Amino acid sequence: MSTGEALLVALAGVGAGLTGSVAGLASLISYPALLATGLPPLAANVTNTTSMLGNAVGTTIGSRRELVGQWRRLRTLMVLCGAGGSVGATLLLVTDPSVFEAVVPWLVALGALLLLLGDRLRAWSLARRREPTTASRWRGHLVVASIGVYGGYFGAGAGIIMLAALALRTTEPLAVTNAVKNVTTSTANLVAALAYMVVAPVDWAAAAALASGSLVGGWIGPQLVRVLPEKPLRIGIGLAGLGLAAYLLLA
Template identity: 40%
Template sequence: MTPLGAVALFAAGIWAGGINAVVGSGSLITFPTMLALGFPPVVANVCNTIGLVPGSLTGAIGYRAELKGQRDRLLRLGVAALISSLIGGMLLLYLPPGAFNVVVPVLIGVACVLVVVQPRLNRWLRARREHPRPDGGPWLWLGVFGAGIYGGYFGAAQGVLFIGLLGSFLDDGLQRINAAKNVLSLVVNAAAAVLFIMVAEVDWLAILMVALGSTIGGFLGAKVGRKLPAPVLRGFIVCVGIAAIIKLVYG
């Protein structure tokens, strides 16, 4: 990799880390950058997942105030994210590269719809729940499990999926939901990263450049994201989700 390529990955990492902290979809920046630099798709995906872990960590730390009182909920949902991310990572290594080309845009589209209708859907669900569950119940656990498989497989826009799910099943504010999303994304990325380091081909220089950039971006993204009003954040999430669909469908 040339010095210019290293700088490009570092810059892409900053932008991706910031986007991931606010909503998710940072992989739509770093992954194409790696492809443009000549990395094979699977190697690029593996290196991208590993490199974005530090940014996921700084993004989660940046939202630590919003994480107060969510430990039990995140421990339960984190188990689903951990197990499913390993399944998704194995699918990446052993399934044909185009296996999810149709499913992924559909999932992101559904997540965007959930984000838009979340306030009304939340009220509707709350009115019909006799005993509201702070952890979202079994359907949220299964939803996180499914999103974790996707995150371990590719990861782009997994944040949109998580926010759509958490916002629909949890009676909580959007910023606290975003904080929970950051933790679940960290679990997914970290678990998949460990798997990839053990069994996949990696390029450590590329990983280092993305990691350095995403660390800075995650910190900056958290500072910005925490100040956004809920309607603005919701609109930003939907815009990123639509951009992700367009990018995945039309390249």
């Protein structure tokens, strides 16, 4: 990788960290940037996953205010998402990705639509809400673990799907849900990245450049979420998610 390419990848990392921490759409920028350097799809995918560890560090530091009092909840979510991430990483390494990737655009589109319809769905959910049952808790755990599988396998749009899943189960401010989403999905990313570092074709020069940029972008993103109006932001994220779904479908 030339110096010019490294600088462009680092700049793409800033954009990926920013969009990832705000909307869960980091791969909309980082994955195509790696493909543009000439990396084959598998190498670009595992390099992208590895480099997003920088984004995880940046978003966690930037979201410290919103994460106060959330760690008990996060422990459960992180265990579930981490377990799913390990399954997803294994699937990527041992199976043909074509079948799984065929459903990726539709999963991302579903997450985007859930965000766009969030107010109506949340009102409907509150109207029907009763005391949580064991069955409902396990359904919620299964959803989080399944998103972790997807995050460990491919990851593009995993953040927006997780954000939608969490937002439907709570009435807390979007900034708090977004911070919880960032830490939770980062767990699946970490587990997958550790596996890829050992057995997958990670391009370390590209990963280092992308990680450095995503750390900066990941730190800036939560601070923007903190001050931007919630409803327009959620609509913007949803529309961006539909754009990512269309991109993945056409690509």
